Amino acid sequence: MAFSKSHICQCLSRISTLRRDSPVTITGNRRINGEDFAAGVAALARGLSEELGVGEGDVVAIAALNSDWYLELLLAIAYVGGIAAPLNYRWSFEEARYAMELVGPTVLVVDESCYVWSLELQNYKNTKLQSLTSHVFLGDPSSSLSNYLNMVTTNTIKCLLDGPQAYDYRWSPKGIAMIIFTSGTTGRPKGVAISHTSLIVQSLAKIATVGYGDDDVYLHTAPLCHIGGISTCLAMLMVGACHVFLPKFEARSAVQAIEQYHITSLITVPTMVADLLSTLREERRWTGGESVKKILSGGGGLSNELLKGASHVFPNAKIVSAYGMTEACSSLTFMTNRDPTVQNPRKSLGTIPTIDIDPTPDMKGTLVGKPAPHIELRISVNDNGEDHAGVGRILTRGPHVMTGYWGQIPAEASDSGEGGWLDTGDIGWMDGCGDLWLVGRSKGRIKSGGENVYPEEVEAVLSQHPGVSGIVVIGAPHARLTETIVACVRIKENWRWTTDQNRDPWNEGKEQVLSGKILQSxxxxxxxxxxxxxKIFILWKKPFPLTTIGKLKRDEVKNEASAHLQFIHSHL
Structure with a gap:
């Protein structure tokens, strides 16, 4: 298969010149300028090739926290035609082992957060991982580990180059740059093969839409094992911005970094915004937010409450939300929620925008904005792939789509239909202005009495009740309806849940009380x-389970709620 000669390392020559004397990465007290960073990537690439034998198509697994060393390694692997496979540091060893068995790495690179995985694999032979021949430590181990670990480090295998660097990149088969694992909300993660071209066109879309530039100081709040963190990082590399690394997101550390380094850009998910706002409420004096000019939010739309809070603490920030998926190399659509540079006061407010349409009851949902410049979308309204105005499956096609799931035969790999269209697994519709409305997930669809119900639509309504702090809607088996609709409800502090079905629902304003009958009304x-x-409401007394990027693990909620309902029925 032919592929474009795009390469993510093509940013290095520009960085080495543009930021010759200014830092391109900041990690703690370590600052590296553009010239040294580019030279470090080239030296590590030569070490991977000559010392470890990494070549075109070889997979290198990485299990580490964010750092400049991590970024250097990602580029060095691509430089020699290898394929990086970032592992989630929050996984259990069993999850990490499964992922490595899936992709068959020749090298495993770890830091102090995950070094025990390497020790486990060195101590016990795994017949499914015979490809794994080298174990490498990322950067320099601490003094407590240096005498304990039996492995080389990325710093020791670097081969310094003589003379100017020619930047002679190599490509892997099919132009694959990375294998990014899905978040695994409904089962074991899949390895999504992402090409150099996909990463570059996604970077260009972010640059054009959000407005990134070489004057940006970007705070890495998202892990480099996730597509959102990687794709935005590469966009910042392409424009020549400065990268500030935190090992992982922690609200207090992020607040300090924003103030210390005068951060101009960051990405978030709703849970991060909530944590930042909670932390800043404790700050009596804080003006660090004035430097922030661009915030890109993914992992679900920001509520009006979070959007207003973010607008208050980051008064100069353009706030853009994105909808996307790993298989499409991150963002498919973008929507500007707030832009303080816009003269129209209504458009500068921290509220979700609306348009002049009146959707039918079956055509509501969440507005997620317009497709990125390189994105092609269509709505398939039935299983025959027919298209017309209405609610249906969201399909996408273009250079952003994955080359396939790693290890699957081509017919299964693309998960796409005729013409190379990728089925996103989401349900939605397009309005007359070209905006996409997201209705729900096809896998989460509830079939009740012959009607399709998308839980996200019901959740959007119930979440607006002043007493509800969290809501998850699921389907439970029902003899007559096939499934009945169940709402798992978390209530806010100072509110009380009652099972008194005779309580007048219209008196809720007189007392902070909630019940199933009140919420139905x-x-x-x-x-x-x-x-x-x-039809059924369950009071939920603990946080809902989330993935590491804040996505709901709906299946876990459904299993626990079903067990709860079975227990109740068995004791009636």
Missing amino acids: YCKMRNLTGFKIP
Whole structure:
């Protein structure tokens, strides 16, 4: 298969010149200028090739926290035509082992957060990992580990180059740059093969839409094992920005870094925004947020409450939300929620924008914005792939789409239909302005009484009740309806849950009390169609399970709720 000669290391020559005397990376007290960074990538690439034998198509697994060394390694692997496979440092050893068995790495690189994985694999032979021949430590181990570890380090295998660097890159088969693992909300993660071209066109889309430039100081809040963190990092490399690394996101450390380094750009998910706002409420005097000019948010839309809070603490920030997926190399659509540079006061407010349409009851959902410049979208309204105005499966096609799932035969790899269209697994519709509305996940769809119910639509209504702090809607087996709709509810502090079904629901304003009957009445008041209103409500007393990037693990909620309902029924 032919592929474009795009290469993610093509940014190095520009960085080495543009930031010759200024830092391109900052990690703690370590600052590296553009010229030294580019030379370090080239030296490490030569070490990978000559010392470890990494060549075109070889997979290098990485298990580490964010750092400048991590970024240097990602580029060095690509430089020699290798394929980087970042592992999630939050995984258990069993999850990490499964991922490595899937992709068959020749080298495993770890830091102090994951070095025990390497020790486990060195001590016990694994017949499924016979390809793994080298174990490498990222950077320099601490003094407590230096005498304990039996492995080389990335710093010791670097081969210094004589004379100017020619930047002679190599490519892997099919132009694959990385294998990014899906978050695994409904099972074991899959390895998504992402090409150099996909990463570059995604970077260009972010640069054009968000407005990144060489004057940006970018705070790495997202892990480099996730597509959002990697794709935005590469966008910043392409424009020649400065990168500030935290090992991992922690709200207090992020606040300090924003103030210390005068951060101009960062990316978030709703849980990060909530943590930042909670931390800043404790700050009596804090003006660090004035330097922030661009915030890109993914992993689910920001609520009006979070958006207003972010607008307050980052008064000069353009806040853009993105909808996407790993298989599409991150963002498919973008929407500007707030832009303080816009003269129209209504458009500069921290509120979710609306457009002049009146969707039918079955055509509501969440507005997620317009497709990026390189993105082609279509809505397939039935299993025959027919398209017309209406709600249906969201399909996408273009250079951003993955080359396939690693280890699967081509027919299975693309998960796409005729013409190379990738089925996102989401349900939505396009309005007359070219905006995409997200209705829900096809896998989460509830079939109740012959009608399709998407839990996200019901959750969007119930989450607006002032007493609800969290809501997850699921389907439970039902003899007559096939499935009945169940709402798992977390309530806010100072609110009380009651099972008194005789309580007048319209008296909720007089006392902070919630019940299933009150919430059903609220749904009716908000014009939610009758068959979509939950029939059963479960009071949920703990946080809902989330992935490392804040995505809901709906299946875990469903399993626990089903066990709860079975217990209740067995004791009736």
